Amino acid sequence: MKVILFGATGMVGQGVLRECLRDGGVTQVLVIGRSAAGQRDVKLTEIIRDDFLDYSDIEAQLAGFDACFFCLGVSSVGMDAERYRHLTYDITLAAAATLARLNPQMVFVYVTGAGTDSSEQGRVRWARVKGKTENDLLKLPFRAAYMFRPGAIQPLHGVRSKAAWVQAIYVAAAPLLSWLSRVAPKYVTTTEQMGRAMISVARDGYPKPVLESEDINRL
Numbered sequence: 549m550k551v552i553l554f555g556a557t558g559m560v561g562q563g564v565l566r567e568c569l570r571d572g573g574v575t576q577v578l579v580i581g582r583s584a585a586g587q588r589d590v591k592l593t594e595i596i597r598d599d600f601l602d603y604s605d606i607e608a609q610l611a612g613f614d615a616c617f618f619c620l621g622v623s624s625v626g627m628d629a630e631r632y633r634h635l636t637y638d639i640t641l642a643a644a645a646t647l648a649r650l651n652p653q654m655v656f657v658y659v660t661g662a663g664t665d666s667s668e669q670g671r672v673r674w675a676r677v678k679g680k681t682e683n684d685l686l687k688l689p690f691r692a693a694y695m696f697r698p699g700a701i702q703p704l705h706g707v708r709s710k711a712a713w714v715q716a717i718y719v720a721a722a723p724l725l726s727w728l729s730r731v732a733p734k735y736v737t738t739t740e741q742m743g744r745a746m747i748s749v750a751r752d753g754y755p756k757p758v759l760e761s762e763d764i765n766r767l
């Protein structure tokens with residue numbers, strides 16, 4: 549399986565990259581990001597760029613892939629509405645539309661979050677934006693698309709969040725998260741499990757397009 553990975557420098561993406569590099573069935577990983585993922589592996593190639601809206605200059609390098617794991621994303625905390633929408637909706641759909649055209653056999657996996665609002669009508673801004681992003685991704689002509697909606701994610705194997713405040717919360721909450729993942733797996737998953745579940749749905753599919761933590765942990 550040949551995989552394109554966005555967001556490999558982030559908390560979720562670092563975990564997903566680790567699992568892709570460890571999985572014998574993943575033969576190639578193309579990382580697309582603003583900076584290097586900081587890994588060396590015979591399976592790994594990287595495209596470093598600033599433009600995440602127009603891929604016409606690299607289309608030839610984006611064809612022939614089986615899956616895209618889209619882990620690029622930001623927190624809405626402290627961000628104005630227009631910028632959050634741009635970083636969440638515009639950037640995601642620009643990449644996905646290009647990839648769907650170049651790889652109609654591709655499986656696309658998008659990381660949203662627990663509480664995403666599929667109705668696009670609710671009171672919570674970030675949830676509406678993520679909901680519209682999910683809904684429009686599901687309309688694209690991929691072989692399949694899966695929306696991952698994790699709640700809390702326990703970072704494992706040295707994975708760190710890009711956002712200092714998120715990292716601080718995860719360090720402080722590590723013992724609690726570790727306990728919660730045992731007693732309430734419905735609400736907590738891990739970076740390792742996110743990566744393993746993405747590979748699993750890309751390879752074998754899943755009965756429904758939206759996966760909560762419970763589904764992610766089952767895979």
Ligand SMILES: NC(=O)c1ccc[n+]([C@@H]2O[C@H](COP(=O)([O-])OP(=O)(O)OC[C@H]3O[C@@H](n4cnc5c(N)ncnc54)[C@H](OP(=O)(O)O)[C@@H]3O)[C@@H](O)[C@H]2O)c1
Pocket residue numbers: 554555556557558559560561581582583600619620621622623635659660661662697698699700701708709710711714
């Ligand atoms: N962490 C959690 O607990 C959690 C829980 C539920 C859902 N999620 C969702 O999972 C997704 C990823 O979260 P995360 O925790 O991995 O975030 P993170 O650690 O902050 O990483 C964000 C990733 O997105 C990239 N990115 C951000 N802005 C960008 C831009 N303007 N252009 C290009 N790349 C950009 C970053 O690249 P740079 O290195 O270039 O900045 C980085 O690779 C988000 O959609 C988030 O809502 C996270």
